[in-house]
Amino acid sequence: MKKHAKNGNVAIIGIGQTSFSSHKEDQNQVEMVQEAVINALADAGLKIGDIDCIVHGNMELFEMQFAPDLWHSLGTGAYGKDEYRITTGGTTGATLVCAADNLVASGLYGTVLAIGMEKLQEGNTTGGITNMADPLWFRNLQTGALTGTTSDGACAMIFTSEEKVKQGTKNPPVWIRDHIQVHREETIPNLFGFNKPEMTHHCAARTLFARNGIQDPVAYFDVFEMYDPSAWWAVDWLREFFLLKGDEHLRMLEAGDFDLDGRIPINPSGGVIASNPIGATAMLRPAEAALQIRGDAGGHQIKKEVRHALASGFGGTFWTVLMILEKELNWQEVNHD
Amino acid sequence: MATKRVAICAVAQHKNGSDLWHKRFQGMLLDVLEELQAQTGFTFDEETGVNTIVSCSDDFFDARTISDNGVADVLGAQYRGEEKIAQEGLNAVGYAQAVILSGYADLVLVMGHCKESQSESRRMIANMGFDPFYGRAVGLDNLNAAALQARAYMKKAGLTEEHLAGIVVRTRQFAARNPYANAREIVEAGKVIASPQLCDPIRQLHAYPVSDGAVGMLLASEERAAEFTDRPVWIAGFANCMDSYFLGDRDLTANFALKQAAGRAYRKAGIADPRKEIDLVEVMDAYAYQQPLWIEGLGLCGDGEGARFLDQGGQEKYRVNLSGGMLAGNPVIIAGLYRAAEAALQLRGEAGERQAPDLKRAVAHSTTGAAGQFHSVLILER
Amino acid sequence: MTEYFGTTVADIFATMPKRFKPEEAKEVDIAIGYEATGEGGGKWKATIKHGTLKVETVDGDLTGCKTTIHTDAETFVGVTLGKIGALDALSSQKLRVAGDPKFLMLLLPKIFTPYAAPEKKPVSVTARDIITTIAERFRPEKAEGVAMTIGYDLTGEGGGRWTIVIRDGKCAVRGGLADPLTVKMTMEAKTYAGMMLGTIEAVTAFTSGQVKIEGDMAAAGATAKFFRKYVVPGATEAEELISLRVTNAIEQRFATGPVMGHWFAGLREKKFLANRCPKCGRTQIPPREICAWCRVRVHEFVEVGPKGVVTHFDIVYFASPDPLTGAVRDTPYATAYVVFDGSTEREAVTMDLKKEDIPRLKEGARVRPVWAEVTTGSSRDLIGVALDEQEESL
Incomplete structure (x- = not known):
């Protein structure tokens, strides 16, 4: 068994969520993303200028928005920054946390903000899930695998290095x-x-x-x-x-x-x-x-x-x-x- | 001891084609995977093999929610970690580097695929990259957004029809020597200038053809690279940058994001003067006018000096796009990965008929979004 | 009656006859039963026959109804008003339909105009209520260096005379009209209240002479920006929320490649052609380029089936639309996991099961394929599976 070995320790220092609802007509996608980002920054006691890199993820076909990070950048605060878009389906949000962990531990970035979002109300979710199946074979058989509740919402988290944590954080770090x-x-x-x-x-x-x-x-x-x-x-x-x-x-x-x-x-x-x-x-x-x-x-x-x-x-x-x-x-x- | 450097140990490309109708992209990726294994002998062993795969594909182009789901088996991802970098191939290399530097993995397989021919129209997909309220409604797509940029840049840099034709003619001369390129027929300048306008001033032969392809790489930590190659290519620096979304918020010829990305990548690579320290450049030129524009952004000539760069032989001095570039045809989302593949092959001395001599350091560039909203820059060295 | 979202269940049924569109219901012959549980709930029956509608409350069982809808009162009102998504309610089982939900979802919007909650009476606010809060709403940052006295002579009910004094970044309201005034405005109290509440447009009121201005006209126009908007206590500001409805479609042409292609060629011949891993012997349906476990290319094809065994199954009551055709299929239907004879034991395949067979479906049941009349080499060649009577009777 390989020993677990990280080249740098990484802490969660900010968490921001929007409310989650099946109806968020009062916000467009960008505004919803921005709400989570602002909440995470406030939680961390940081400003967007303190963020070195943004990691963005969601499922494109649910909102039918191609390369959505480009438009969402108005709300993620990615302008002028490094940015990665990483998606793995339902696991996307967790993969974003892994990715932020990797990016900070690599020493390439000091502080990284990850944002996961979905505005399921804007697309046919079950149809989106069914689109997951191989178009040639399983699609006509698969029914909605979606369980849980159809929701709109976003979550943002801020990650930083051990060195930065030592300089002080607003809330206790979580490693x-x-x-x-x-x-x-x-x-x-x-x-x-x-x-x-x-x-x-x-x-x-x-x-x-x-x-x-x-x-x-x-x-x-x-x-x-x-x-x-x-x-x-x-x-x-x-x-x-x-x-x-x-x-x-x-x-x-x-x-x-x-x-x-x-x-x-x-x-x-x-x-x-x-x-x-x-x-x-x-x-x-x-x-x-x-x-x-x-x-x-x-x-x-x-x-x-x-x-x-x-x-x-x-x-x-x-x-x-x-x-x-x-x-x-x-x-x-x-x-x- | 924490690893300090990451090597590209092997590169494999599927030949680009305009309509590979006879192949599923799964089959294309499998060809690439097998070639990488043949070159390096790597395995997926839990202790010593690849346990992390960074893929690049896109749900829209594959017409599948979770596009990496359909290819997990041919990526070797059965009961292994896999992460998909959506729609930006060069970012996959940058991210894979971070995964190794973090200590989580010492080997990473990078695999990208896309078949533009599968969709009725790649422009329809690009249109869906705009906001649904304004950008889509006015019919924006990557082509007409690029045309706005082309017009502004041609004026600023004094770029003429003849310059653009010259870029395309040269592209095809190199593409003819690249067995993986898509558009390999030699063309004359007159044919370029006579080709129909797609979106004035962009003519048909100024634009990259619809392309299908797949490309992969094996990356390893400095400590392990020698197990897989005796010609490692090192990642010296990587950075990217996002520009404003709305075209009207940008100076389309200013290269804001590219300059930022290049500046950060150069700093990481310890490059003080790129004009003296770069030997080869692969830029993602979806349209002919972009080749000199991105060259400006990379700092290889001054602002607005793109035409002069062409006139004074800059393309040969910096060995610009010896692969034929994107103009010769790569799928848009992995065109950056093909750029990195060519840069690595050149540094390894494996570029066949198009091999340039005496290379030490190369730049691979990639861009995403309308008129270059997002740029990535990778510096490789021998 | 208990209100949900400001409406009772009874309101909705009471307005049904008014909302009925007889011309759309000429061909319809159906009785629909409604059961709304919880406070404010009850049972109703709507009988629609050849353009007529009869709505009645029901005390006992909902007999003689072709379709019945069961839900709690809150969900019923919420769905009717569009505050709760019908699909959400269905998928969360808060709303259940005995009968054909798809039919109902298509029929009801056709034969009824949507229920609209009656307009609430506006909260009555007087000019006095508004003007006495003006000091609280003052924005000193907008009134830097401003010094003025504004007189209001508001006539009629709820009116009176006031003077507003703005000086040194402060604002005060006093009773009566001071002298001198920078500007004096005379109007009916209800005009002032209307302008402040946004029901009367200020420009129209000025130009039509409903407001009489004496003194500095420019000062009169400038006053609005010194104050935050008046909000009726307890009221939420209504915003117009516009949703953009678009159907996005991009046509695709999917390659099958040589491996998947072999499978479809087999279907055309009514054969299941699995491919077998050279290393672990696993048989894959549908065949894939590689065995994911062994990471080796798979070349050999073997015919499996045509009969098999059900390992697991589910019965679908809430069908999602087919993304290829948009059609919503009849429910209930069963999805069975089938291991075909000759397949390796893990390699179950998902199959639709013939509807009539659902009551007799159990794990371990033997099934046979049901083929389309004409097979063309597509996944539609195989309609599904049916219980194998031959083996059942043994």
């Missing part, structure tokens, strides 16, 4: 310890045969925990913000993410272990079932996990202290992203010369 992304081929039906391959969630969790020396994830983590597109998947996936056996996850569920005052609370934010602006959804998971660590989750702050948080993203044909957030810099594997 990204590690992340992993696991993709797979385009077909879903071959997950529903007589025997099933290891689930991507399990593969991600197994690899991530092993390289970070986490033996007992249920004991280690204080909260898990999971991308739960539907209630039944959420339950099933807990087994995979926590590397549980048999029906252990069901017994834990019955024992209240996943309740907000349980051993490992799941989705105090309400999760994806509560709102699903697709390009932002997977970013909201680490954003909400970070707020829990900061103690800034307001009405949905869980009671116990949150020091170690887990967040996941889901999309594509069972693609998964998993990341570990920490209150303290508690690992030693950073490469220094």
